[in-house]
Amino acid sequence: MKTIGVLTSGGDAPGMNAAIRAVVRTGIYNEIKIMGIKQGYNGLINGDIEEMELSSVADIIHRGGTVLRSARCEEFKTEEGRNKALTVLKVFGIEGLVVIGGDGSFMGAKKLSEAGIPTIGIPGTIDNDLGYTDYTIGFDTAVNTVLDAISKIRDTSTSHGRANIIEVMGRDCGDIALYAGLAGGAESVIVPEEDFDVDEVCKRLIQGKNRGKLHSIIMLAEGVGNAYELGKTIQEKTGIETRCTVLGHIQRGGSPSAFDRLLASRMGARAVELLLEGKSGRVIGAKKNELFDMDIDEALDVKKEFDKKAYELTKILSI
């Protein structure tokens, strides 16, 4: 294999740049030409591709976002779109591909490997919603960003004696709400994986208030519902003034944490090694701080396990 392509696809995540850097530098170290594909699968369809040098990835390890840019590409879901991509790969002489993204991006990677293009997936999404791996690149940074917001909101929550609902991203996965909530000492954590009773949330608020507690933080994962509607209900039921903050895309940006940079660097390098070993249709994961690779299909079938212990702990620690 002489030429490898790399792309980032789907929602961006802090640490994607560190992964791109590792792919480029490991490739060049092994005398492989690395082609950077812009805007995810769009670049593959439109031929928006450039050779990357050592200097293309200088000074990016600490930057959020992705220098290759990203996109969710509808055209690639069609056979016609994928055929265009296969032609482009041939034209640019790309013999292997590294795809950095979430489950949607992995579906595309699977199709390409089935079409005979050796492809390796690296999990990059703040959601941490891939069941086969303990961590996805970007999750740790997002949790830290949310934690910072919780601390700030807690200050004003205390000053005003209010309840504050903080809605966080994660799609159908409650990990960001759960871990940021646990680390931030939230009074309630509401996630899609567990049923919740609004009366129970209200009871906790009132108990806290009666004990002289001045602030209340309620973490709400976006997959459950709307923070403003919940806030209205809580205020009506408890009489406690309630405010809502939807953190939104702030969670997707920012300089990646040390954890994400390390994970991304190791995974990026491993992806190139796997391609050089002749592997295809594999994704890289991390369990107990060890990297491993597995078949894309099998990986996509692994059901995400919810950390029930951590969830129960949030309840114990917020009595």
Ligand code: F6P
């Ligand atoms: O998958 C990452 C994510 O940030 C989700 O948490 C969120 O639901 C979604 O992407 C938002 O997507 P977009 O940036 O396309 O609005």
